[in-house]
Amino acid sequence: MTAQFEGYTIVFDLDGTLVNTAPDLLEALNHVLTRAGLSPVSLDTIATMIGHGARAMISKGMKSQDHPLSEEDLDQYFTEFLEYYAAHISAHSHPFEGAEAALDMLAEQGALLAVCTNKKQNLSDQLLAALGMAERFDAIVGADSVPNRKPDGDHILRTVKAAGGTADRAIMVGDSRTDERAARNAGLPFVFVPFGYEEETPDQIGPDVVVDHYSDLVSALSDLIG
Numbered sequence: 628m629t630a631q632f633e634g635y636t637i638v639f640d641l642d643g644t645l646v647n648t649a650p651d652l653l654e655a656l657n658h659v660l661t662r663a664g665l666s667p668v669s670l671d672t673i674a675t676m677i678g679h680g681a682r683a684m685i686s687k688g689m690k691s692q693d694h695p696l697s698e699e700d701l702d703q704y705f706t707e708f709l710e711y712y713a714a715h716i717s718a719h720s721h722p723f724e725g726a727e728a729a730l731d732m733l734a735e736q737g738a739l740l741a742v743c744t745n746k747k748q749n750l751s752d753q754l755l756a757a758l759g760m761a762e763r764f765d766a767i768v769g770a771d772s773v774p775n776r777k778p779d780g781d782h783i784l785r786t787v788k789a790a791g792g793t794a795d796r797a798i799m800v801g802d803s804r805t806d807e808r809a810a811r812n813a814g815l816p817f818v819f820v821p822f823g824y825e826e827e828t829p830d831q832i833g834p835d836v837v838v839d840h841y842s843d844l845v846s847a848l849s850d851l852i853g
């Protein structure tokens with residue numbers, strides 16, 4: 628067994644990268660819409676809003692039905708959304724195929740593993756624990772645990788440090804433009820996974836490498852570190 632990733636930190640985004648959370652986010656959104664007397668929406672309506680946070684999803688779901696929405700309404704719906712989501716966080720969510728095997732291989736080869744997410748800290752911890760994945764990571768850093776979240780590069784840099792790594796030997800893996808900007812701002816190489824919630828194409832995103840399936844991740848990272 629080689630330890631080719633010794634000293635390297637691989638930082639993962641959470642929603643749309645490690646875990647397919649869309650079904651549970653959609654269910655929580657539809658709970659809020661139904662209580663507001665509106666119709667449930669399909670995943671297509673909100674898929675591209677997932678990386679932009681729950682407020683954006685609620686707003687889009689309501690506006691798609693011409694429902695007027697004040698800031699106070701949005702606060703109230705957001706609270707209801709979070710309550711429902713926290714109570715059902717892993718009902719349908721699951722890691723993307725091959726993710727856990729890839730994490731195993733990276734850990735066996737000496738990598739530090741971390742999660743840098745714009746999800747709230749408590750929800751991130753809760754979700755990863757419910758899926759039996761929390762122990763795999765040297766650090767999990769949610770949006771409300773840092774002064775400036777992604778796309779600020781500082782969110783990634785703090786995550787690398789919390790994992791015990793250094794920025795000159797770290798790589799970011801994510802599914803969104805936000806992740807790409809954060810990686811660039813932090814000066815890290817960026818691996819794009821196109822199976823998440825981004826509407827821009829891989830060509831538009833312009834990552835260092837595109838990984839279509841987790842079975843290709845370890846060799847792609849291996850090439851990147853040379």
Ligand SMILES: O=C(O)COP(=O)(O)O
Nearest residue numbers: 641642678680744745746
């Ligand atoms: O919850 C969000 O807004 C997005 O979460 P992510 O950063 O893990 O994709």
Ligand SMILES: [Mg+2]
Nearest residue numbers: 640642643802
């Ligand atoms: Mg994401």
